[in-house]
Amino acid sequence: MSKTWAVARQMIAEGIRMKIALVFLVLLGMVVLGLPFSIAGDASLTGAVQSFLSYGLTTAAVLLGVLTIFMSRSLSDELVDRQIFLIVTKPVPRWQFVLGKWLGMTLLNAAFLSFAGVSIYGMAYYIKHTHPPIDDRYDARELVREVLVARHALQAKLPDFEKPADAEFQRNLEEGLYANVPDFDPAAERARLAKKSEARWRVVGPLERRVFEFENVLCDRSAKNEVQIRYKTEVSRYPPDEVFRARWRFGDPRKETAGYDFPIRHVVGRHHTISVPADAVAKDHTLTAQFFNHNPFVEEGEFGSIIEFRKADGVEVLFVVGTFGGNLFRLLVIMLCKLMFLAAIALLAATVFSFPVACLTSFTVYVLAGARSFLEEALDFASGDGATIFTSAKEFLAQSLALIFDVVGWLIPDFARFDAVETLVNGRNVSLVWVLQAISELVLIKTLVALALAMILFHRREVAEVSL
Amino acid sequence: MAERTLPVVQTAGVCKTFKDFWRRPRVEAVKDLTLEIRPGEVFGLLGPNGSGKTTTIKMLLGLLYPTRGRISLFGKAPTDVSVKARLGFLPEESYLYRFLVAQETLDYYGRLFRLPGRVRRERGSRLLDMVGLAHEAKRPVGEYSKGMARRIGLAQALINDPEFLILDEPTSGLDPIGARQIKDVIRELGRKGKTILLSSHVLSDVEDVCDRVTILYGGQQRAAGDIDVLLRKADVTQITAPLLSAETIEHLRELIVRLEKKDILGVSHPRVRLEDFFLRIVEEAQAANIRTSGARAGGVLPEFLQKPTEATTQEVVESLVAAGASRTVSIAPPPTDEKTDGAAKQEQEVLEQLLGGGRGRVEAIRPPGIASPAAHRVEPQRPGSPIHADAAVIDALLKSDKGRTSEDGESGA
Numbered sequence: 001m002s003k004t005w006a007v008a009r010q011m012i013a014e015g016i017r018m019k020i021a022l023v024f025l026v027l028l029g030m031v032v033l034g035l036p037f038s039i040a041g042d043a044s045l046t047g048a049v050q051s052f053l054s055y056g057l058t059t060a061a062v063l064l065g066v067l068t069i070f071m072s073r074s075l076s077d078e079l080v081d082r083q084i085f086l087i088v089t090k091p092v093p094r095w096q097f098v099l100g101k102w103l104g105m106t107l108l109n110a111a112f113l114s115f116a117g118v119s120i121y122g123m124a125y126y127i128k129h130t131h132p133p134i135d136d137r138y139d140a141r142e143l144v145r146e147v148l149v150a151r152h153a154l155q156a157k158l159p160d161f162e163k164p165a166d167a168e169f170q171r172n173l174e175e176g177l178y179a180n181v182p183d184f185d186p187a188a189e190r191a192r193l194a195k196k197s198e199a200r201w202r203v204v205g206p207l208e209r210r211v212f213e214f215e216n217v218l219c220d221r222s223a224k225n226e227v228q229i230r231y232k233t234e235v236s237r238y239p240p241d242e243v244f245r246a247r248w249r250f251g252d253p254r255k256e257t258a259g260y261d262f263p264i265r266h267v268v269g270r271h272h273t274i275s276v277p278a279d280a281v282a283k284d285h286t287l288t289a290q291f292f293n294h295n296p297f298v299e300e301g302e303f304g305s306i307i308e309f310r311k312a313d314g315v316e317v318l319f320v321v322g323t324f325g326g327n328l329f330r331l332l333v334i335m336l337c338k339l340m341f342l343a344a345i346a347l348l349a350a351t352v353f354s355f356p357v358a359c360l361t362s363f364t365v366y367v368l369a370g371a372r373s374f375l376e377e378a379l380d381f382a383s384g385d386g387a388t389i390f391t392s393a394k395e396f397l398a399q400s401l402a403l404i405f406d407v408v409g410w411l412i413p414d415f416a417r418f419d420a421v422e423t424l425v426n427g428r429n430v431s432l433v434w435v436l437q438a439i440s441e442l443v444l445i446k447t448l449v450a451l452a453l454a455m456i457l458f459h460r461r462e463v464a465e466v467s468l
Numbered sequence: 469m470a471e472r473t474l475p476v477v478q479t480a481g482v483c484k485t486f487k488d489f490w491r492r493p494r495v496e497a498v499k500d501l502t503l504e505i506r507p508g509e510v511f512g513l514l515g516p517n518g519s520g521k522t523t524t525i526k527m528l529l530g531l532l533y534p535t536r537g538r539i540s541l542f543g544k545a546p547t548d549v550s551v552k553a554r555l556g557f558l559p560e561e562s563y564l565y566r567f568l569v570a571q572e573t574l575d576y577y578g579r580l581f582r583l584p585g586r587v588r589r590e591r592g593s594r595l596l597d598m599v600g601l602a603h604e605a606k607r608p609v610g611e612y613s614k615g616m617a618r619r620i621g622l623a624q625a626l627i628n629d630p631e632f633l634i635l636d637e638p639t640s641g642l643d644p645i646g647a648r649q650i651k652d653v654i655r656e657l658g659r660k661g662k663t664i665l666l667s668s669h670v671l672s673d674v675e676d677v678c679d680r681v682t683i684l685y686g687g688q689q690r691a692a693g694d695i696d697v698l699l700r701k702a703d704v705t706q707i708t709a710p711l712l713s714a715e716t717i718e719h720l721r722e723l724i725v726r727l728e729k730k731d732i733l734g735v736s737h738p739r740v741r742l743e744d745f746f747l748r749i750v751e752e753a754q755a756a757n758i759r760t761s762g763a764r765a766g767g768v769l770p771e772f773l774q775k776p777t778e779a780t781t782q783e784v785v786e787s788l789v790a791a792g793a794s795r796t797v798s799i800a801p802p803p804t805d806e807k808t809d810g811a812a813k814q815e816q817e818v819l820e821q822l823l824g825g826g827r828g829r830v831e832a833i834r835p836p837g838i839a840s841p842a843a844h845r846v847e848p849q850r851p852g853s854p855i856h857a858d859a860a861v862i863d864a865l866l867k868s869d870k871g872r873t874s875e876d877g878e879s880g881a
Contacts, residue, residue, distance in 0.1 A: 006579035010565070017567040082563040086624065089529045090580040091553040464531035 004100040011104025031059045032119040045139035060116040069362040072346030076355035095455035105343040150322035150429040156212035165193035204293040206304040214287040219319035225278035232313040236306035245295040255282035263296035330430040331420045337442040344450035351458040372414040476663045477505040482537030497523040498687045510658040512678035513667040520687035521667040556630030560637045562621030566610025581628040594770030595623035614641035
């Protein structure tokens with residue numbers, strides 16, 4: 001491995017001396033140092049820090065992605081400028097040379113990411129201490145509780161919707177409601193009834209109550225600690241002031257927990273967070289939350305609107321599992337995994353093509369990986385459900401593209417699945433499981449496959465090839 | 469010095485055809501090339517531009533793959549990594565990393581041979597001395613002139629003390645001092661038993677240093693053989709003598725006419741070569757300490773390159789196979805500083821086992837019909853053979869009557 005390390009060292013030296021590092025540091029410095037003075041967010045301290053983190057991390061990711069692709073120029077240049085003649089005539093297996101280049105690029109990226117991480121971390125706290133707050137006490141507390149923290153989120157446990165759906169299906173069947181339905185599909189009807197049952201569960205009528213159960217709330221259960229309930233509602237009829245009144249109750253006396261009552265006035269259609277002392281969590285790490293659709297503020301009268309908890313928004317419980325620093329570190333590791341993959345792809349392209357073509361190829365892969373979810377959806381939509389191929393030129397094109405995408409799609413990862421910036425910005429935990437998934441999928445599988453391909457192609461290549 | 473029997477390079481019917489984008493054959497750069505380079509010889513590959521010299525070298529190095537035919541280096545394929553540990557290569561242009569300084573350049577290539585740090589530093593320093601660039605060791609190679617880059621190129625080719633050195637146009641871009649120094653180094657390396665392949669279209673370079681040459685034209689071998697045999701004018705006799713009077717010359721002419729029935733073709737005073745004259749002027753300037761930012765005097769072979777080249781155990785075993793039932797093999801002399809006593813002992817034990825439990829006699833053999841390399845190779849008697857040319861040597865050369873005659877430009881050997 002000493003030869004691989006020698007190549008990696010040389011790659012790092014090139015990165016530093018050819019001013020690549022300098023350009024990156026200047027650009028990143030401009031972004032990190034300039035953003036706090038140019039962004040406003042929603043004028044709150046939390047908004048300012050969230051905007052800074054979001055823009056800062058996204059810019060660093062994009063800059064490093066571009067930089068990684070450009071660093072592969074090292075290999076293209078060595079082939080064009082023929083420095084490679086003096087390498088492959090030394091006792092260095094070609095696979096070790098490719099591995100050394102990749103290792104050098106990865107180490108440079110790791111150094112750049114460390115710089116970006118430290119800068120962004122420092123500037124986030126700098127903003128926290130210097131941003132003029134609207135409400136000093138509330139703003140700072142909200143920032144620490146909801147952004148500069150790593151919180152684990154759990155969705156409420158859903159009831160079994162199949163059972164009531166089956167019962168209704170049997171009842172309808174016995175009543176002969178389906179007798180005259182042409183092409184009747186019992187499975188589809190059961191699914192429809194289950195969906196209806198869920199939709200019914202998600203709405204809370206006037207003076208009704210809904211119970212949300214959370215399991216595995218593995219937090220410190222002391223009263224000093226807290227858990228947060230985050231939710232968003234829609235209403236059937238908007239109150240004149242767009243504020244709905246209701247009551248939340250947390251804890252379950254049957255499980256010997258403390259009980260907490262929260263009369264609320266919350267704006268419709270926006271996310272709200274309620275902090276609840278953690279002793280509302282039972283010993284079996286379950287948390288019971290009850291929502292009452294009645295106005296606890298008696299003097300204001302009852303408005304009588306139906307309240308809906310939509311599936312996409314859900315009701316969540318959040319509790320602290322780590323620090324912002326740890327969260328940022330895990331995010332940077334995931335970003336590094338993506339860059340490791342990109343470096344392997346850039347090298348793979350550089351072993352086959354000249355720099356402009358290799359650069360274009362790598363950028364294409366980078367864009368495809370970033371927009372993979374969107375493209376897959378677009379292609380599915382264009383190809384239609386169960387449509388026959390060749391029914392139209394458009395569909396044929398879409399099907400062909402989908403086929404090509406399937407073939408190369410295996411190698412190209414879905415970067416959106418590993419986009420942890422929003423998670424971090426919302427103070428959610430960038431979990432270790434997520435990091436391990438990124439390492440295994442992006443590095444241990446896809447990067448290694450790309451590197452192996454690069455090594456094979458480079459091994460077979462006549463490095464002094466003359467194309468006429 | 470131990471004798472080695474396997475050719476360093478063997479090619480058989482090698483062809484190389486370059487194809488276009490659509491894989492259609494367009495240019496046949498090398499056609500049916502068969503050559504053999506024996507251990508310890510300085511072999512010249514001659515030919516005009518486009519004759520296939522560089523393509524041949526690239527195939528020998530595994531930079532290009534032959535379209536047809538077979539190539540072996542030390543009995544193995546050119547792409548074999550173990551072969552490359554024994555090679556040194558100076559390409560036609562010094563393809564160096566512009567951002568590395570000279571010292572780092574040599575250190576990097578040394579690392580690729582897994583040389584220990586101490587050895588890398590020591591050899592780097594010695595080689596920079598040899599190529600006259602010790603004072604520019606900390607300067608980025610990108611700032612070097614072409615000639616200086618060639619010098620670093622030569623230094624990197626020698627960092628591993630190679631057994632086989634491939635030099636493609638080694639003197640191109642060099643001033644006469646550099647060219648002379650490089651030729652001196654090649655000659656000295658040849659004397660130390662290194663095998664050298666020299667490709668050049670500078671005929672005087674090849675003539676000065678090579679034992680054997682092959683001339684390529686249009687990718688084909690047109691002539692090959694021992695350079696002294698190829699260049700000898702068998703129908704002319706040259707006598708070199710101190711300054712003679714016109715009367716003595718007339719007497720000699722009469723004598724020759726009487727005895728041989730032939731007349732003298734020409735009489736002249738030999739000239740010194742321009743190269744020698746130029747070198748004397750420059751070395752006088754160097755002696756006067758006139759400042760220059762270019763390369764300085766060098767050319768002294770580092771100690772690590774002065775050890776005779778030795779056969780490896782593998783080669784000995786291969787030579788045994790080649791020699792059939794012969795019980796007489798060449799062995800490496802006592803272990804060098806890079807080979808532990810234990811390893812050498814182990815090699816010796818392996819040999820003795822091969823020879824039947826130590827009953828066989830272990831000594832050097834020579835292949836049939838080939839004497840020792842020193843005897844086989846014609847030692848150059850031409851001017852320019854000294855390793856480093858100081859003023860005294862140049863003076864001696866200028867006064868020497870071994871110079872070329874003005875008429876035919878031949879060597880006075």
